[in-house]
Amino acid sequence: MIAFLPNASARVFSALPFDHLIFTGSAITGKQVMSAAANNLTPVTLELGGKSPTIIDKDFSTKLALKRILFLKYLNAGQTCISPDYLFVHSSKAEEVIRTAQKIMKKRYSSIRDPNYTSIIDEKAFLRLQAYVHEAEGKGCDVHDLLTGERFDESARKFMPMFVEAETDDDLALLNEEIFGPIMPIITYDSIDEVLDYINARQRPLALYLYSNDKALVDKVLYSTLSGGVSINDCGLHVLQHDMPFGGVGHSGMGQYHGYEGFLEFTKLRPVFYQSRFAQTRLLYPPYGTFFNKIYNMMVR
Template sequence: MVATVTDIHEAHAELERLHTLFRQQKQAFRKDPMPSAERRIEQLDQLRMALLKHQDNLAEAVNADFSCRSRDETKVAEILTTIESIKYAKARIRNWMKPEKRHVGMLHAPSSNQLIYQPLGVIGIMVPWNYPIQLALIPLMTALAAGNRAMIKMSEFTPKINVALKAMLAEVFDETQVALIEGEVEVSSAFSEQAWDHLIFTGSTAVGKIVMAAAAKNLTPVTLELGGKSPTIIAPDMNMQDAVERIAFGKSLNAGQTCIAPDYILLPEGKQQEFIDTYQAKFAQMYPSVRDNDDYTAIVNERQHERLQAWVKDAEEKGARITVVNPKNETFSDTRKMPLHIVENGTDNMKVLQEELFGPILPIVTYKSLDEAIDYINDRDRPLALYLFSYDQTIQEKILSHTHAGGVSINDTLMHIAQDDMPFGGVGPSGMGHYHGKEGFIALSKAKAVHKKGKYNSGKFIYPPYGTAIQKMIYKIFVR
């Protein structure tokens, strides 16, 4: 697509706005570098009330951007989770802000040690298209709770929600406190290159590498929430009905366009047909139809839809067996709705087993033993999420101790991300750093170490000239 003169003009205008607002936020932070707990609580209240006021408008805007996105999915996965996070942080800000006493060694007495959690300054937040409300506002809430200012770069693939969210935030925040930036690749690149005091990026691993390289030019600390292929293990002891019902929900939410969606199933050999039959039945209970069902979300745009279709075709051409979960046998040639495609007999040369799927495709990988399943996971990049279905405590402990993942849900999918008192973050190629809850507050604060002495200075005993009797006694007591 060739950029028009208008497109170029708009990009330049937004770039200029980005640089201007960044300078203004930096200056505003210097004038108010340590907002009180009362001020931070007030800001979170303002954000919560604005979100409640605009929730229907926001849900409708997301629905329009996707062409079909269940308003209930938006309320459950984005608005409810954000409001709960705000309430959780609001109730704990005073406690999080308290200076934290630390131990003083006998050698340094009398003195005191403490950590003071100081706001970093101006936080950059880069938001993907799949959950544009939650992934903009929870990092924003965290930045405000820690006493910072923030600028949010939205995805160019969600223009309607960008407009709605920008209007909502403008009602309660001056742009020197919170600002929303739009624009395509040129603006995104410039955004990542700013000298932020911290940068939060949520998106693909490939783009995450580019963002981190750009941030490195300014030594900007980053939190990267990426993705990868999140495995779902069904253990031999597990009841198939229980497992599949919970997997079907986690995979169907947002039509699988979720960074922690179950990406592939590790299944005991011989249970493939039982899994498929059970999945067909459980899916049909939730979604009796797909095509015209407002509860089932469409693929966000044609580019993503074509990618998913091409990957299914690639698998089929290389020998995979495809089962389409389509309760009413509907056709989808003129819509971006896409039913789930279960892939059997997959091989490592297929795209569906190489790349994060981010859509309604679900490969089955069989195993003969749990050790084989563990090896399969550990031979690949560490995922953002791992799911285990087993009621056996020994199996649970074995999987937890022998695999790495950003987070784990046992006998459920997705729900670990909704736990406000637990951090969320990836490991290795699936990301770095944590936010949510207290860990988010800490990530966006500087834990400033403060060592304090009074009039008496015990340290003078180690001042030159060296070789004194008291110094020799100190060595004898402590250097052993």
């Protein structure tokens, strides 16, 4: 059964005795859903999003990488669970990345009022995103608008797409909360080990994106990190493969759907055994004596 319950909180409907429950949302709400479902021992599948890191190898085409990254990042104004959350760029490419991103975005959108550019879902989210920007600027981070014109249109809840040179200020909300909006923090690196250490020191993401043609580097990132899924040289396309499972791990979720694995996720394998008319189990019936001991010793030998 699929149920859509308008105006019902996740805590309310997840307390109902479903056979299986799937929830998409934040990790905070996911914990509430799982806790409520536990009262009925209802199994849950949780898709919780998180902060999906994106890495551009220094030898990969900056323009090609950004064309693909910016498409998913600003699809629905960054309000998707698999949106690239923050971007690692080599220290030698930081200025090039910002300039290239601005050129690409200006070709795609005339301004934040462009009808192809999405509004923020509600006022609460709009104010949250504004607070991120004000905090970053207050801490001395360079904020780069990717379009020209006004930054905010409060009446239409349109929000300027931005790159923020965040570095590794761990107190910055942009680096600690899922952004779910059109702001992209940039962190520079000199060694891929710095990137791996940063990712592994945080909660496991729903997705990880790497742009590189270096097979050794790709393998190193794949085998040194853990995420719900990975796309190499593009963003988000692993989710669209109908025969590949999709799901999170740790704080980005549990379980999976899509493909054969998704079928297994939402079904219960029910074994059925048929006994023959003449069963050898009669040899194990009591009373027990010498004959039983011989049979038993043969079985455990």
